Amino acid sequence: MNDTPPNSFRNQPDDRGHFGEFGGRYVAETLMPLILDLEREYRAAQADPAFAAQFDDLLEHYVGRPSPLYFAERLTEALGGAQVWFKRDELNHTGAHKINNCIGQILLAMRMGKTRIIAETGAGQHGVATATVCARFGLPCVIYMGAEDVARQSPNVFRMKLLGAEVVPVTSGGATLKDAMNEGLRDWVANVHDTFYIIGTAAGPHPYPEMVRNFQSVIGTEARAQMLSRAGRLPDLLVACIGGGSNALGLFHPFLDDADVKMLGVEAAGHGLDGDEHAASLLGGAPGVLHGNKTYLLQDEDGQITEGHSISAGLDYPGIGPEHAWLKESGRVEYTAVTDKEALEGFQLLCRTEGIIPALEPSHAIAAVADRAKTMGKEEIILMNLCGRGDKDIFTVAEKLGVEM
Amino acid sequence: MTRLSNAFAKPHPAFVAFITAGDGDTAANLDALVTGGADVIELGMPFTDPMADGPAIQSANLRSLGAGTTTADVLQIATDFRARHPDVPLILMGYANPMVRRGPEWFAAAAADAGVDGVICVDIPPEEDDALGPALRAKGIAPIRLATPTTDAARLPQVLEGSAGFLYYVSVAGITGKQQAATAAIEEAVGKLKAATDLPVAVGFGVRTPEQAAAIAAHADGVVVGSALVDLCGEFGEEAPAKLEELTSAMVAAIKTARA
Numbered sequence: 220m221n222d223t224p225p226n227s228f229r230n231q232p233d234d235r236g237h238f239g240e241f242g243g244r245y246v247a248e249t250l251m252p253l254i255l256d257l258e259r260e261y262r263a264a265q266a267d268p269a270f271a272a273q274f275d276d277l278l279e280h281y282v283g284r285p286s287p288l289y290f291a292e293r294l295t296e297a298l299g300g301a302q303v304w305f306k307r308d309e310l311n312h313t314g315a316h317k318i319n320n321c322i323g324q325i326l327l328a329m330r331m332g333k334t335r336i337i338a339e340t341g342a343g344q345h346g347v348a349t350a351t352v353c354a355r356f357g358l359p360c361v362i363y364m365g366a367e368d369v370a371r372q373s374p375n376v377f378r379m380k381l382l383g384a385e386v387v388p389v390t391s392g393g394a395t396l397k398d399a400m401n402e403g404l405r406d407w408v409a410n411v412h413d414t415f416y417i418i419g420t421a422a423g424p425h426p427y428p429e430m431v432r433n434f435q436s437v438i439g440t441e442a443r444a445q446m447l448s449r450a451g452r453l454p455d456l457l458v459a460c461i462g463g464g465s466n467a468l469g470l471f472h473p474f475l476d477d478a479d480v481k482m483l484g485v486e487a488a489g490h491g492l493d494g495d496e497h498a499a500s501l502l503g504g505a506p507g508v509l510h511g512n513k514t515y516l517l518q519d520e521d522g523q524i525t526e527g528h529s530i531s532a533g534l535d536y537p538g539i540g541p542e543h544a545w546l547k548e549s550g551r552v553e554y555t556a557v558t559d560k561e562a563l564e565g566f567q568l569l570c571r572t573e574g575i576i577p578a579l580e581p582s583h584a585i586a587a588v589a590d591r592a593k594t595m596g597k598e599e600i601i602l603m604n605l606c607g608r609g610d611k612d613i614f615t616v617a618e619k620l621g622v623e624m
Numbered sequence: 625m626t627r628l629s630n631a632f633a634k635p636h637p638a639f640v641a642f643i644t645a646g647d648g649d650t651a652a653n654l655d656a657l658v659t660g661g662a663d664v665i666e667l668g669m670p671f672t673d674p675m676a677d678g679p680a681i682q683s684a685n686l687r688s689l690g691a692g693t694t695t696a697d698v699l700q701i702a703t704d705f706r707a708r709h710p711d712v713p714l715i716l717m718g719y720a721n722p723m724v725r726r727g728p729e730w731f732a733a734a735a736a737d738a739g740v741d742g743v744i745c746v747d748i749p750p751e752e753d754d755a756l757g758p759a760l761r762a763k764g765i766a767p768i769r770l771a772t773p774t775t776d777a778a779r780l781p782q783v784l785e786g787s788a789g790f791l792y793y794v795s796v797a798g799i800t801g802k803q804q805a806a807t808a809a810i811e812e813a814v815g816k817l818k819a820a821t822d823l824p825v826a827v828g829f830g831v832r833t834p835e836q837a838a839a840i841a842a843h844a845d846g847v848v849v850g851s852a853l854v855d856l857c858g859e860f861g862e863e864a865p866a867k868l869e870e871l872t873s874a875m876v877a878a879i880k881t882a883r884a
Contacts, residue, residue: 235751244751245720247676249772249797251749252779391682392672401675408676409798411774508720508747508755509673521695522725524672 228475228551231542236425238545244424245508249408254511258426260331265433270326277322278437281355282312284319286438288445288602294572301595303588304454305605306442306470309577315607316438316466317348321417323434325352328415335410336360338417339403341368341396341462342532343375344578344607345419350384360384363402365395368532375611393526396536400510420463421540424511428540435469438604443473446602454602456591457482460584461554462498462534464543466606475551484543485587487529488556498527499556500539501547514541530559530615531579533607561586563619566609578607579615627713628741628766628789631663632824636880637841638663640826641872642717642850644670644684646693648857648864650701651708656865657853658712660872664826664846665705666744668854669698669718676746678801680851683858695722699738706739715768715789717744720755728759735765742766742789750782757786766790771817773797773805780820790824790846791817795831801851804830811843834878841882849875 231238236258244254264270278284287307295303308316328336336358340346346362353360362379366388369376379386392398407416421431446454457474459467461484474480489497497503500515507516509524517525517537527535546552557565565585569577577585581604588603595601609616617624631638641662643653647670657665670688674681698716705714716723716735723731723745735743743765748756750769760767766789774797775783784791793813795805810827817825827840828848837847856867 243755244749245747245755246749247746247772248749248770248783249676249774249794251751252774252776391679392686397673401673404675405678405799409796409802411797508724510675511747513755516721518721518725520725522671522722523689524721 228546228549229472231545232425232429236429238542239548241506241513241541241544242425242428243513244511245513246424246511247408249411253411254424261327261426261430264327264330270330273326274323278319282318282322283310284437285441285445286310288442288449291573294569295592297568297572298589298592300592300597301455301599301601302597303592304446304600304602306438306602308438308466308604308606309581309608313348313351314610315344315348315578316435316469316604317345317419318351319437319469320419320431320434320465321348321352323430324415324417325356325358328358328417329356331415333413333415334358335414336417337363337403337406337414338419339363339396339399340419341365341399341536342611343368343372343379344533344611346384346386347375347378347382349417350379350382353384354382361406362386363389363399363406365393365399366390367394368396372532372611395526397524404510421465421468421542422463422510422512422514422538428512428542431465432468432472432542435465436472438466438469439471439473442470442602450600453477453480454600455479455481455595456601458485458584458588458591458601459604459606460485460534460580461539461543462487462536462580463538464540466604468540468542470604471552482552483587483591484552484554485583486554486556487531487534487583488558489528489530491558492556495525496528497556498529498535498537500537501543501554502556506544509538512541514544515539530562530619531583533578533580534583555587557583557586563616565589566616575605576609577605578609579612581606627711628664631713632790632845634663637844637882638824638826638846639837639872639876639879640664640666640828640846640848641853642666642668642848643853643857644668644681644688645698645701646670646688646691647684647854648861651704652865653857653868654705655708656869657872658709660869661876662872664713664715666715666717666848666850667698667702669695669716669722671719671722674719676799678799678851680801680854680858684854687858699734702735702738702740713741714739715742715744716740718746720745720747724755728756731756732759732763732765736763740765742768744768744770744792746770750785753786761786768792770794773813777816780817784821784823787823790826791821792848793817793825793827793844794829795827796829798829800829802830804836807839810840814843834874837875838878838882841879847875847879
């Protein structure tokens with residue numbers, strides 16, 4: 220980070236973990252010493268070439284990186300505008316970008332001598348990725364999952380159990396992802412001596428947002444080199460979907476100082492931003508404090524957190540990573556939102572034009588790409604992070620399309 | 625703040641009673657705590673995501689929000705309490721987001737107008753004091769900080785810097801209402817804290833019986849009880865005041881004999 224210019228967009232957060240006014244360490248005192256310890260250990264790991272070497276080795280041989288950069292020729296033809304390229308992170312082991320971060324965090328956990336792993340999960344993708352790395356390294360693992368999500372995502376619950384994880388259905392509050400995160404924090408505060416909390420997105424108290432972003436930045440670092448090698452130039456527009464925002468930051472961050480590269484983050488508009496049934500924290504929320512950081516939140520006028528809605532369980536979190544809040548206010552990244560219906564159309568478009576079944580999360584990004592590509596010239600390039608595959612979503616999609624399975 | 629220092633200047637350790645605002649007839653419940661002999665009142669501000677709380681206070685938060693409690697309601701409860709009990713210190717306790725939603729200055733002014741003496745914000749550690757602390761201090765409201773078993777000697781000065789009223793020692797690394805720490809461990813911890821500050825030290829988390837309260841009162845300047853009282857609010861509803869007064873009286877009696 221020392222080689223970034225003074226006006227760089229890549230030198231956040233500051234030494235207190237603040238991205239402008241966002242981020243920070245809003246945790247109970249019991250956790251504060253642990254958070255400080257985590258930061259010290261992470262800085263030591265960053266400075267240790269052996270840590271990076273082990274991370275890189277696992278990403279190559281266990282996760283299957285680098286993921287391909289793919290020119291979507293038939294989709295490009297169908298849209299009739301800019302060239303559409305995909306970073307194929309859905310081809311990773313476990314089927315999404317989540318594993319990149321889990322590898323990094325479990326290596327850090329072991330470096331810190333922690334012997335027990337906990338995590339929260341919404342759709343189950345982060346839970347599966349966490350259970351996977353715990354099985355790989357032989358650590359016991361407890362996954363907190365909202366009881367509503369346990370019922371909606373039974374294949375992923377079974378996957379986690381096959382991998383040896385204990386899945387705890389959370390019935391408190393609204394029994395969804397934010398409540399699972401509350402329960403993860405409650406477990407952590409009671410077991411700080413031996414437990415490492417693998418947070419699944421670029422949110423939470425410092426240093427998590429920075430750390431998760433850095434682990435996920437392998438996406439953008441690879442893509443930038445692949446793009447230069449294949450197309451001989453940088454893309455004109457990057458697009459990624461955003462729940463907490465880790466896949467988007469992973470793609471965007473290595474490009475932030477490339478002034479000619481525009482960026483578009485796509486939130487979930489659910490049934491539409493004009494009502495309450497959406498999960499667009501940036502476009503439909505307001506700044507506040509939750510789960511260890513200051514960021515944009517879905518909340519009422521008294522600061523009570525409201526439930527997000529999206530067809531995609533991976534996007535219906537009422538907050539967003541604090542770096543996105545800062546990138547929005549700085550104007551460096553543009554944010555938009557895509558409805559359930561549009562995402563479903565994006566999902567089907569990719570299935571039929573490219574033979575790729577995407578997850579519902581990046582289907583939101585596909586819908587935004589389809590919209591933008593038509594307004595751009597044929598010589599222009601859009602690079603989208605295809606961050607997850609859709610096997611997990613076929614039951615949801617079938618139901619929405621009125622198909623009996 | 626004078627009310628707070630008076631409460632800790634009594635000949636016996638202070639009994640600090642917590643209930644959640646808007647969970648039942650809060651005015652009647654608060655009056656029962658005062659009648660029972662509570663020296664300091666902590667009024668919980670309900671929040672949708674009480675991540676440091678155990679099942680008892682989580683449920684109280686949900687009951688209160690389910691009944692439609694707003695921030696304005698909480699402040700009105702405080703205002704009315706101050707009118708009825710001009711000398712009993714009142715503290716608001718809760719999470720950052722409802723406190724900072726309209727800006728820290730707005731909250732500090734509203735709390736001061738309501739006659740609030742101190743504020744405990746669970747998820748604003750000293751590192752993020754700017755988010756609320758300066759606004760509270762400007763209005764003469766005590767920012768009351770928490771110390772925990774994980775707060776080591778190196779960190780303690782930072783926790784004490786800018787805190788006022790009393791120091792709240794969270795006796796267990798965990799959530800509210802669960803197990804209690806061993807008395808010997810509490811004695812040692814309180815001794816270290818008192819060596820580092822002139823602020824009174826009150827101990828809470830997991831204190832459910834008069835016997836436990838007495839054991840803590842032998843060493844601490846105050847005993848905080850929350851979940852056990854909140855459970856009574858949940859279980860007895862409109863009948864809760866009598867139960868609250870009964871338990872409070874028993875706690876206070878035990879505390880008064882603790883150093884005899």
